[in-house]
Amino acid sequence: MNLKQLSENLGLSQTTVSRALNGYPEVNEATRKRVALAADEYGYRPSTRAKGLATGQALAIGHVIPISTKHEMVNPIFGDFIAGAGETYARNGYEMILSIVDDANEEQVYRGLKSRRAVDGVVVHGPLMNDARIPLLSELGLPFVVHGRASGIDTPYSWLDVNNRSAFHRATDFLCDLGHRRIGLVNGLETMDFAHRRRAGYEQALSDHNIPIDPSIMAVGEMTEVHGYQSTRDMLALDNPPTAVIVSSMISALGARRALEDLGLTMGRDVSIITHDDVLSYLENGLDVPIFTATRSSVRDAGRKLAEMLLHRIANPFEDDKHELLEAELTVGRSTGPAPRKV
Amino acid sequence: MNLKQLSENLGLSQTTVSRALNGYPEVNEATRKRVALAADEYGYRPSTRAKGLATGQALAIGHVIPISTKHEMVNPIFGDFIAGAGETYARNGYEMILSIVDDANEEQVYRGLKSRRAVDGVVVHGPLMNDARIPLLSELGLPFVVHGRASGIDTPYSWLDVNNRSAFHRATDFLCDLGHRRIGLVNGLETMDFAHRRRAGYEQALSDHNIPIDPSIMAVGEMTEVHGYQSTRDMLALDNPPTAVIVSSMISALGARRALEDLGLTMGRDVSIITHDDVLSYLENGLDVPIFTATRSSVRDAGRKLAEMLLHRIANPFEDDKHELLEAELTVGRSTGPAPRKV
DNA sequence: AATTGATTCCAAAGCGCTTTGGATGGTTTA
DNA sequence: TAAACCATCCAAAGCGCTTTGGAATCAATT
Numbered sequence: 199m200n201l202k203q204l205s206e207n208l209g210l211s212q213t214t215v216s217r218a219l220n221g222y223p224e225v226n227e228a229t230r231k232r233v234a235l236a237a238d239e240y241g242y243r244p245s246t247r248a249k250g251l252a253t254g255q256a257l258a259i260g261h262v263i264p265i266s267t268k269h270e271m272v273n274p275i276f277g278d279f280i281a282g283a284g285e286t287y288a289r290n291g292y293e294m295i296l297s298i299v300d301d302a303n304e305e306q307v308y309r310g311l312k313s314r315r316a317v318d319g320v321v322v323h324g325p326l327m328n329d330a331r332i333p334l335l336s337e338l339g340l341p342f343v344v345h346g347r348a349s350g351i352d353t354p355y356s357w358l359d360v361n362n363r364s365a366f367h368r369a370t371d372f373l374c375d376l377g378h379r380r381i382g383l384v385n386g387l388e389t390m391d392f393a394h395r396r397r398a399g400y401e402q403a404l405s406d407h408n409i410p411i412d413p414s415i416m417a418v419g420e421m422t423e424v425h426g427y428q429s430t431r432d433m434l435a436l437d438n439p440p441t442a443v444i445v446s447s448m449i450s451a452l453g454a455r456r457a458l459e460d461l462g463l464t465m466g467r468d469v470s471i472i473t474h475d476d477v478l479s480y481l482e483n484g485l486d487v488p489i490f491t492a493t494r495s496s497v498r499d500a501g502r503k504l505a506e507m508l509l510h511r512i513a514n515p516f517e518d519d520k521h522e523l524l525e526a527e528l529t530v531g532r533s534t535g536p537a538p539r540k541v
Numbered sequence: 542m543n544l545k546q547l548s549e550n551l552g553l554s555q556t557t558v559s560r561a562l563n564g565y566p567e568v569n570e571a572t573r574k575r576v577a578l579a580a581d582e583y584g585y586r587p588s589t590r591a592k593g594l595a596t597g598q599a600l601a602i603g604h605v606i607p608i609s610t611k612h613e614m615v616n617p618i619f620g621d622f623i624a625g626a627g628e629t630y631a632r633n634g635y636e637m638i639l640s641i642v643d644d645a646n647e648e649q650v651y652r653g654l655k656s657r658r659a660v661d662g663v664v665v666h667g668p669l670m671n672d673a674r675i676p677l678l679s680e681l682g683l684p685f686v687v688h689g690r691a692s693g694i695d696t697p698y699s700w701l702d703v704n705n706r707s708a709f710h711r712a713t714d715f716l717c718d719l720g721h722r723r724i725g726l727v728n729g730l731e732t733m734d735f736a737h738r739r740r741a742g743y744e745q746a747l748s749d750h751n752i753p754i755d756p757s758i759m760a761v762g763e764m765t766e767v768h769g770y771q772s773t774r775d776m777l778a779l780d781n782p783p784t785a786v787i788v789s790s791m792i793s794a795l796g797a798r799r800a801l802e803d804l805g806l807t808m809g810r811d812v813s814i815i816t817h818d819d820v821l822s823y824l825e826n827g828l829d830v831p832i833f834t835a836t837r838s839s840v841r842d843a844g845r846k847l848a849e850m851l852l853h854r855i856a857n858p859f860e861d862d863k864h865e866l867l868e869a870e871l872t873v874g875r876s877t878g879p880a881p882r883k884v
Numbered sequence: 885a886a887t888t889g890a891t892t893c894c895a896a897a898g899c900g901c902t903t904t905g906g907a908t909g910g911t912t913t914a
Numbered sequence: 915t916a917a918a919c920c921a922t923c924c925a926a927a928g929c930g931c932t933t934t935g936g937a938a939t940c941a942a943t944t
Contacts, residue, residue: 553894556893556894556895557893557894568892568893569893591899593899594899594900594901595899
């Protein structure tokens, strides 16, 4: 069923039917009802493509998901983020189109999205230090918002980010207050901007407490379970092992936990662990009492908000850029305790 | 830059330029080169929507991701599956459009996709027992393939599935051969078809070994870490606890492992665990020696293959349905060992 | 020289919508 | 009563492509 057929069935012009359906005022309320009813009955829905062609809008948002070429890894937060954003799009009649792409072809994909006029805007995932995508998108004139921030970029842009710096500052503080003086960090790849900020918060807190910064207990890597395991094991094998470790993701924290277990150590007693918790739906941090003490910020919520931000930007292209900094909450669980006394 | 402008710049008609770009034979090789060069230089790419309107194709595939209303959970395999499928689409010039939707609105979404002519086909995720989506899509005439199978449906359809039955049969066998007679099962929700098949394989193997089936050591639930933990704990608290547990996902297996740890039990010695491993990128099963003995089948691979299957189906609408049953491999890790002797 | 046949190109229609710029008829106002 | 004004509808153009059905040119064949 298309507009033409529907309007013929109704004995009306396409113009009137189109206007009736789109809520324009110049159509009698009675006819509008009649049209709506018929459309419903026949299951008529305007063709997205025809509508897009006519209006010049795509009514679609692009999400370009980078896959790290090295590990072929999809960030596990991605599903929940998309779920949040998808809610917003659905409510506003937008479609979400996804491109999975490795770092090498990313620029091509953005250019393609723009020149094919496939989307009205894009969400930038996983911003890097000095991320080249931001000036690129800005130059292309493709509206975008960033999930996170990119240090070292002077192009203005809209973003929504967790305050990673303050979160890791507080986490480190918390451990210091418990008497820990030897605190390890299992971080994400430092090409990622968030990892940088987390480290900055961590280092700042250590300095505040006059604790020296020791690269031998600071690991970086793709945030997998194995990375959490291996890094923690390595640190605990040192002559002067940490009594506490801060980990950048729940998945890695599970690995850290496994490392403790392998070594016969008890989490929260022998070694304290704090993790960042993105509140993934399949990784609830325990039931009543949290397993891990964690800095906590829902990535699904971020998806919802960021999508709203982008739609707003598209509707109001001349407004100033918007920024939103979410504070993570520090929830105390069973993975932390006072620093064990020296033996 | 659009076709009209490009062809004016070249002093050619739109027809010729279009044909040159789309590889039709009735254009001189020299002009084709000239056109290709100019298109490249100006960064011209045909508008997806205009092209779609003209050809009647959408050049897009829909993925409708169900979110369980109860737990608001996104299946963690989803990211990797999409990554696999996305590869195939990119190679074939298709776009992937994603709808996140709760069970209640699913039918609406499929109908919308069809009537708005937004996609050329869809992938059905997470098929249920007697899944209503299959007859629905069949009736709508929207090409589709199913990731998994749906018992109790007589409509024919194309699918790709892991042989869940044989995988869990073998896993159970394997434990029996190690002397276990008390084997628990931590399964997914039994509305899901795969969970049903896994249970069938498990029960069959038990029967083969003359072991009674005991519902008190068979748990079902959303496959979260907490579910694995709680179910395992509950089973181990029984008077006659299992000496081995088969778990339906790595995430839940991590929970099971935590339960053992909490109880001071050693995995592989006191209690054996076998899990199903979807080979998620962030959840590698250990480095050299696998952490878990596991039935293993890459979901990313499944995504790639299923996407190919769908594109083939779209290109050859009158061919018979295709079916592909992948056998999971059983990889032996450190989580299994001989049944402990009765004390 | 006339015909045929390739080869290479083009004008225009059509895909399914929105939107511009009226047309129509009935009501109100001067 | 004529003019002005609403309220309601419509015909047709246009969005950017593909594709149909030629047209034009030139070489080869009769």
